[in-house]
Amino acid sequence: MLAALYGYNQKKLRKAEMDFPPSGKFVKADGIRLHYLERGQGRPVVFLHGGVLRGHDFDQVMELAAAKGYRALAFDRPGYGHSARPKHRSVTPIDQAKLLHEALTKLGVDRPILVGHSWSGLLVLSYASLYPGDLAGIVTLGGGMYKEGYPAEKGDPISSIVTMPVVGPIVMNLLLAALGSVMVRQIIKATFAPEPLPADYERETLALWLRPSQFRANREDVLAFAPAASEMSPNYRRILAPAVIVVGLRDPFPTKEHSYRLHRDMPNAALIELPHAAHMIPQHHPQAVIDAVEKLPHVSRHKT
Template structure:
């Protein structure tokens, strides 16, 4: 081996060692940052094991059960203000962290879709002893999950409230997938990105941008960006979110022909300033559901549960008029 080759080999070894050091440092830093975030925002609800999966949920009040399904950013705690209102009004309010979000585990070794999540939710409610017909409230991504539950268990649903909900492949923001979701779900490469970059300034800027765009044109609540960065930008939760984004179009395409068979009373609520095209989806669904009412609320955007809890509860109360 020539001296020049030896030098090149030494340089290559130095470069590889530097890259390994950077990778390990980022991995350890991200791991510690995730633990800190969970310490800053610990679980506040209860846990239940269903089919070997630990699910985290919130429960308040007694009476007619209302089950709240959150969208694609954070957790069941998005409904905390709505739950307080509902409990004070004489309802039993229940909100789950969907699989992989908040402090709920995500099933491994199987495809997780709005349909499988609805089935898991049904089994969780049975385990909790909720045996009365429920009112289902679904926000954003959970629109299809909510309707899947109504299709699968029609006799167990007393009413449905949909909030800025997505129900159809056509018009869904990631109708054809998106680059970020595809990259993050690539084996090895995706996990490397998730475990080294989420807690860097790049990840923090991404969290801030995602939250502000989702709340636009309204203001983001105090502390929501911080909680999203702490919990929503953990490797497991962001991967679950991206898997959900990719699973939505094919699931809604499969399920949507069955929407017309839903006879359950439904209230469809959407903000006049929703930035994601959900008004068109809401109008389309209202035409398909025989027992539904559409409400387009002036001057509000997409994040109805977090910013307008009274609108949500008014929608629940509206179901009584339709029965």
Template sequence: MNGFLIYIITIIMFLIMLFVLNRIVVYRAETKFPSTGEFIEVDDIKLHYYKKGDGRPVIFLHGGILCAEDFNNVLDLAKDDYQVIAFDRMGYGYSQRSKKEKITPMVQADILHKAIKKMNIKNPILVGHSWSGLLVLSYALNYPKELAGIVLLAPGAYAERYPAGKGDLLSKIVITPIIGKLFLHILLVPLGQLMVNVMLKPTFKPDSVPLKYQQRVKALWLRPNHFKANREDIISFVPAAKKLSIHYHKINVPTQIVIGEKDPFDTKEDSYQLYNDIPHSNLIECPNAGHMLPQAHPKAVIKALEKLFNSK
């Protein structure tokens, strides 16, 4: 009996140690990579964003890994010609995530719309990468008269090719009460360190992963709230895509679709299908590029913006 008790106490102490380690890692991450942008509050939710330049407004929305920092190279190139704004989506980076309702791409589009209104931004261009392609498509369907156009970078758009459509055990674990909290606050840091490299290499391929970007992902993506937001978004994608995709043919705002020639993901096929579904859209294929266009090929993003404005 004493041996069994010692065994239980050892396990508990080990779990406590992992919990403390998790808290230390989060603290160090937010100390090393603090918020450096601005905040706006919408529906009691604080959204974090970066803003640079003056001129025609362009709003950037990142994919499912990190945050607005995905577009830091693009912002530096575009700030002389545009007013560029990159948001941390709800729950990512330093933006809060609502706990009052289930967060879907449509809900995120509505919150973004309220933020844009509050910031007094008129007729922006929305640029969405990867997962945020669906968010931008939702916005274009609901608020077409309030947009100058949209740019979709390697966008996810259809349910049938989305990996989570076949089941995503990790996401289900993360959102399960009690079990999810145990995973997020105890196991995420040690297991997540292994996941980062496996995830980033194909995302950037054939380009290499910048060291600083890798460090930032290991620091910020592995925070419990950020990681949970990512897994919730993965689960919400398929039902939202099924609902929205039957309406893509109704989109009539100027649309530029950009894909990497060597993108290994199914977003490449989604892009071709979108090009056929959205009337008057334009497709740009970026040579020798993979999926992470904002970080690795910022000039391709600028080119898409220029084509959109020149086509009007």
């Protein structure tokens, strides 16, 4: 039975790779191969997805950005989509900011606008803290930025099991493909609620997120978030780059409170409230993302 479960899991993994092959380009940072999408030419805007899928989360946004005269890039974060992830060392939000900086330098991207959705709110703020002179602005979309109120603030049992040295690989390689679909459907439905879950997004999530490598990457990110947020959040008041903080008023997650808190903490930030939006802003409200990017040049040192 164990052999059958393992074989089924491997079959599902191969099918997922065939159904959703890489469609972008690759760049290496610190020896790690990162996959990214690119559209258009002009001022660079870099889009960073949350904790579920990959850079394709921003497909609609990137088309709009390219039409507006931007060079739009969207990365699969380490371990997601078709980007690699180190197996024997941590890749915290701070580490990912360093990898991103190296990748952008290699691609000739100078002073980009960084757009971070959900988990990547902390990533773009870490980048701004580490490289204050190397970015033109920040946009957060339903971003998670603080330890307080984060769902895994005090740990997460599933993440702890999955990241265990011996037990984790056994659980993922024997049970994930067979039993994980029920859990994934519940999670992504709640992530989109109360807005509808697109059928194509569900199919892609079931194919890619249930790969052991991506599921482990996600669980590692969940555990790494609170310590990194605790380390970085005292720096937010010193970030002088213009920022636009976008919050969906129907967002069911504590990221809504994080957005309001960040607006109070950052000296040069504007707040945009979307009355009809929930958490998955890039999928359901792509124009609002571009509107936020376009607002950056008008953000002054006085709160708006």
